[in-house]
Structures are given as structure tokens and as C-alpha cells.
Amino acid sequence: MWKSQTSLYYENAIKYYTEALELNPSNAIYYSNRSLAYLRTECYGYALADATKALEIDKNYIKGYYRRATSNMALGKFKAALKDYETVVRVRPNDKDATMKYQECSKIVKQKAFERAIASDETKKSVVDSLDIENMTIEDDYVGPKLEDGKVTLTFMKEMMDWFQDQKKLHRKCAYQSEKITICGDTHGQYYDLLNIFKLNGLPSETNPYLFNGDFVDRGSFSLEVILTLFGFKLLFPDNFHLLRGNHETDNMNQMYGFEGEVKAKYTAQMFQLFSEVFQWLPLAQCINNKVLIMHGGLFSEDGVTLDDLRKIDRNRQPPDSGPMCDLLWSDPQPQNGRSISKRGVSCQFGPDVTERFLEQNKLDFIVRSHEVKAEGYEVTHSGKCITVFSAPNYCDQMGNKGAYIHLRGSDLKPEFHQFTAVPHPNVKPMAYANTLMQLGMM
Numbered sequence: 001m002w003k004s005q006t007s008l009y010y011e012n013a014i015k016y017y018t019e020a021l022e023l024n025p026s027n028a029i030y031y032s033n034r035s036l037a038y039l040r041t042e043c044y045g046y047a048l049a050d051a052t053k054a055l056e057i058d059k060n061y062i063k064g065y066y067r068r069a070t071s072n073m074a075l076g077k078f079k080a081a082l083k084d085y086e087t088v089v090r091v092r093p094n095d096k097d098a099t100m101k102y103q104e105c106s107k108i109v110k111q112k113a114f115e116r117a118i119a120s121d122e123t124k125k126s127v128v129d130s131l132d133i134e135n136m137t138i139e140d141d142y143v144g145p146k147l148e149d150g151k152v153t154l155t156f157m158k159e160m161m162d163w164f165q166d167q168k169k170l171h172r173k174c175a176y177q178s179e180k181i182t183i184c185g186d187t188h189g190q191y192y193d194l195l196n197i198f199k200l201n202g203l204p205s206e207t208n209p210y211l212f213n214g215d216f217v218d219r220g221s222f223s224l225e226v227i228l229t230l231f232g233f234k235l236l237f238p239d240n241f242h243l244l245r246g247n248h249e250t251d252n253m254n255q256m257y258g259f260e261g262e263v264k265a266k267y268t269a270q271m272f273q274l275f276s277e278v279f280q281w282l283p284l285a286q287c288i289n290n291k292v293l294i295m296h297g298g299l300f301s302e303d304g305v306t307l308d309d310l311r312k313i314d315r316n317r318q319p320p321d322s323g324p325m326c327d328l329l330w331s332d333p334q335p336q337n338g339r340s341i342s343k344r345g346v347s348c349q350f351g352p353d354v355t356e357r358f359l360e361q362n363k364l365d366f367i368v369r370s371h372e373v374k375a376e377g378y379e380v381t382h383s384g385k386c387i388t389v390f391s392a393p394n395y396c397d398q399m400g401n402k403g404a405y406i407h408l409r410g411s412d413l414k415p416e417f418h419q420f421t422a423v424p425h426p427n428v429k430p431m432a433y434a435n436t437l438m439q440l441g442m443m
Contacts, residue, residue, distance in 0.1 A: 007399065013037040028058040035067040038343075039074070045345025047071040062091050066098065069105070073437055075345050076252035078108050104436045108255070127274040136173040147174055152235040157203075160232060161195060164225040167426055172267060175228060181209045183294065183406040185370035185378075185389035186246065189220025189258070192425040193393055193403060194229065200420055201405060204233045204241045211286060213370040213389065214246020214296035214329070218257035219396055221432040222425070224266055227275070245282035246296040246370070247329040247346075251318055261433035280316045284328045291365045291413050298331035298369050298386075299358050300324055301339065301348045307362050321346070332372060333386050352382035359385060365413070368406065377404025377419045387415060394422035396430040 017034035024030065031054035038047035051068035054061055069084035085102035092098055138146065145159035160170060182201055187194050202208045216230055217223035233241045247253060254260040254276070263272040285295040287307060299305075305324055313325050320326055330347035334340060337351040355367065366385045373395045379388045393403035407416040431438060 007041065010037045010040045014041070026057055028054040028061045028064060031057065032061065032063045032067050035064075035071070039067070039070060042074075043343035044071050044074040045341060046343050048075065048345055049341075062088055069101070071345070073101075073105060074256070076256065078105060078112065081105050082109050101437055108435075126277055127270060130270070133173060138171050138173055142171050144168060144171060145174065146171070152232050154203075154236065157229070157232050157236060161198075161229060164191060164222075164229065165195060169266060170228065172271075175267065175271070179207075180407045180409045181211060181288065183211045183213060183368055183389060183408065184391040185213050185404070186215035186373075186392050187212065187220075187226055188215055188248070188392045188395070189217055189223030189226055189262075189430075190392045190422075190425070191220070191222035191225040191229070192423050193391070193420075194226055196420060196423045197391065197403075197405060201418070204237055206237060206240050209237075209240040209242070211242040211244065211294060213294060213368070214244050214282075215248040215370065216243070216246070217259040218248040218253055219430050219434075220392070221258065221262065221428045221430055223259045223262050231278075242286060243282055244286060244294065244296055245279060245284055245315070245329065247319075249279035249282060250329075251276055256435045256438055258431055258434040258438075261435070265433055280318070282315075284313060284315050284325060285310055287364075288408060289411075289413060290363070292368060292408065293362070293364050294368045295328045296369060297327060297329045297347065297371050298333055299350045299354055299367070300327045300331070303354070303357055304361070305358070330371075333369075333381050333388070335381065352385070355382045355386050368415075373399055373401055374404075375401050377402040378406065378417050389417075393420060 014034055014037045017030050017037065020030050021027065021034070031050045035047045035050035035054065038044070038050060048068060048071035051064050051071055054064035055068065058064070065084040065087045069081040069088065072078070072081035072084070082102070082105045085098065085105050088095065088098045089102045144163050145156050147156060163170065184197060198204075204210050210233070212230055216227050220226070230243055234243055248257065248259070254272070259275075260272050263275060285293060287293050293307070301322065309324060310328070315325065319329055327347045330342070330344060332342065332344070332349050333355070334349040334351050337353040339351065339354060340349045342348050359365065359367070366387060368387045368389060370389055372388055372390065373392070374388055374390050377390055377393065380386075381388070387406070389404055389406050390401070391403045391405055393401060395401055402419045402421055404417055404419045407418065408414075409416065
């Protein structure tokens with residue numbers, strides 16, 4: 001399976017440092033350097049463990065604190081990160097990079113504290129309650145797409161997609177109102193690749209249903225265009241267009257990886273708050289014909305979870321750090337039996353025996369999930385019972401992977417895989433709206 005040169009470089013680094021640590025398990029530098037390689041491959045849980053181990057060996061090893069801070073930042077554990085950045089800055093007061101990251105992290109921690117301080121014990125009011133959409137005026141010089149009597153139509157959707165393709169902004173009044181099934185994985189703000197899916201596979205309709213399996217936003221710098229297009233089709237075809245929540249339809253991820261910054265740059269902070277509310281209502285999983293279960297992440301940290309248990313989850317919230325809701329958004333398959341600690345630092349990794357037991361208990365044939373970039377755009381594991389689909393080709397303009405979508409047809413729902421490659425997009429780099437720390441790079 002082909003991988004990008006960058007990815008191969010860091011995977012080889014992990015391999016060689018692992019071999020070095022087998023020979024010399026008390027070398028803090030080796031753990032710290034492997035931690036960096038894990039950071040570069042987004043295995044933040046492993047990176048955190050290695051940085052912590054380096055500090056257990058040598059509590060004065062400053063790079064260990066730096067790596068651990070970076071790992072915690074990537075996991076959204078800002079207070080823990082701030083403590084380590086403080087240590088680095090205290091020892092190296094002239095390190096401009098460390099000082100900048102310390103200041104940025106401090107800003108986030110203070111913002112979070114302020115938000116908690118002003119939060120009311122009363123029932124939180126929805127952003128919708130503060131909107132006066134009826135009295136929003138569409139200016140005379142606006143010549144873009146308009147709703148017809150306040151409703152989304154197919155004509156409006158086609159005009160809106162063309163409008164976005166030309167990098168134009170929808171009027172805020174419209175933005176606020178806005179036999180097979182095709183399953184798409186992560187799109188991550190890659191709007192022009194989303195348009196290519198519709199070109200290749202046809203626009204959504206009552207006879208051409210779609211399911212998008214989470215992670216619509218973040219990283220790619222056209223996330224707003226992606227989500228408004230997806231929400232528009234959901235309004236147009238509510239029974240034939242389905243959206244599931246991914247781990248990036250959450251506040252922490254949006255703050256770090258760009259969606260919050262993008263919405264604030266293109267519209268307002270109030271609109272981001274509304275997106276945050278809507279994301280919390282997205283379903284966590286969908287079962288097709290009582291045979292196939294679809295979720296963004298994967299299966300569970302414990303056996304015995306049933307479909308009825310999933311239906312009972314209180315999903316209208318930010319996800320917890322553990323439990324079935326967390327697992328549905330975050331877990332990953334592994335080739336060996338059993339479960340292991342997640343490379344991401346959240347949820348777990350589950351083996352083919354876990355998949356087999358879950359399917360047997362719930363009388364299902366297989367699961368479809370997303371969440372991981374795959375060189376071919378999809379991957380079939382666990383003897384065909386666990387399928388991964390990823391629909392963001394050349395992920396972040398650097399991975400060189402294909403994208404894919406799946407057709408499930410007929411009574412047997414046998415999967416058919418369709419691959420595609422990335423198309424050109426305007427010269428706006430991925431992560432253009434991300435948190436400053438992410439733009440500086442994971443050091």
C-alpha cells in the first residue's frame with residue numbers, strides 16, 4: 001500500500017527508535033524523539049505516553065516537557081499543556097517559539113475559565129432564540145442564491161454550490177435558514193472534492209440517497225462551504241440524505257483545527273455557536289436494514305453494548321472522555337484480537353474478535369466506519385466485517401491518498417467501492433483558520 005514520503009519517514013523513525021529502545025530502554029532522548037514521530041503521524045496518545053516516559057527517566061529533560069505539552073494540546077487538555085509550557089519558558093525564557101505557544105495556550109485556558117464562569121445554572125438558551133431572521137435584510141447589491149419563499153429548493157442548491165465554487169459568500173439570511181445508498185467518509189473541509197463526488201455519483205435526490213459519516217469540517221479551509229451544502233441537502237431531502245456526527249463535530253476539535261476560526265472569519269461567533277448546537281443533535285450511528293451499522297469511529301471499550309443501548313445515549317452534549325458515545329466517535333480497529341490503548345489517546349483500539357462478538361450479539365453482518373485516512377480511500381479488515389471509508393483525497397494537500405465512497409445495494413447490501421482522486425482547489429492552504437499553535441506545527 002502506497003504511502004506519502006513524509007508518512008514513511010516518520011513511520012521508519014518510529015520503527016528505528018523502538019528498536020533502539022529495546023537495546024537501551026532508559027534513554028530519555030529516544031522516547032522524546034519517538035514522541036515527535038508519533039506527533040507527526042497524529043498518534044497523540046502514544047506521543048503523550050512517550051513524552052511522559054522520557055520525563056520519568058529524566059525530570060530535567062526540557063524537550064520532554066515540550067513534547068508532552070504539545071501532545072496534551074492536540075488532545076484538548078489545555079491546562080495540562082499549560083503547566084508543561086510554563087516549565088519550558090521558566091527554564092528557557094529566550095525561546096521565542098516556546099513563549100509564543102505558552103501565551104497561546106494561556107489564552108485558551110483563560111477563555112475556557114471565563115466561559116465556565118459566566119455559564120448559568122439555568123437551562124441554556126439556544127442561539128436560535130436570539131436570531132431575528134425575518135428582519136434580516138438582503139441588500140440590493142447581493143446577486144447570489146436566494147431561498148424561494150424561505151425554502152431550500154434544488155435550484156437553490158445548484159446555484160449555491162456554483163456560488164461557493166467561485167469562492168463567494170452566501171448571504172447570512174440564507175446561511176442561517178439553510179435502491180442504493182452511497183456512504184461517504186470524512187470530507188474535512190475539502191469542498192471541491194465534495195463537488196467531485198456529486199459530479200461522479202450524481203446529486204442527492206429521492207432516488208439517489210447519501211449518508212455522510214462525520215468529520216465534515218476542520219483541517220480543510222472550505223469547511224463552511226461543505227457543511228452548508230450538506231445541511232442544504234438535508235433540508236431538501238430529509239428522508240434521503242443522512243449526516244452522522246464525527247469526532248470533529250465537537251467544540252474542542254473545532255477550536256484547534258480551524259472550523260471555529262473559519263466561521264468567525266467568514267461570518268460571526270454567533271453562527272459558530274449555532275453550528276455547535278446543531279452538531280450536538282447529529283445522530284451517532286445509523287443501522288441499515290438491520291444488517292449494517294455505520295458510525296464514525298468504531299466499537300466499544302467493553303463488550304455487551306446493544307443497539308438499544310445506543311438509542312438511549314444522551315447525544316445532545318459535547319462527548320465525554322470515555323463510554324459508548326466517546327467510542328462511537330473515536331475508536332479504531334486493530335489487526336490483533338482483544339483491545340489495546342488508543343494511539344490517539346482517546347477511547348480504544350478493537351480487534352476482530354471484538355467485532356465478531358458485537359455483530360453476533362446484535363444480529364448484524366458488518367460495520368462501516370471512517371475516521372482514518374487510507375491510501376486507497378477504503379480498507380476491508382476483520383474478515384470483511386469492518387470496513388473503513390475515507391472521502392478526502394490527498395488529505396491536507398500532502399498525503400497523496402485516494403478518496404472513496406461505497407454503494408450498498410439490494411437486499412444483501414453487498415458493498416461496492418468507488419475510488420477517486422483529488423481535484424484542484426483555490427490557493428488557500430489547509431489549516432488556514434486553525435488555532436495558532438496548530439499553524440506553527442506540532443513540534
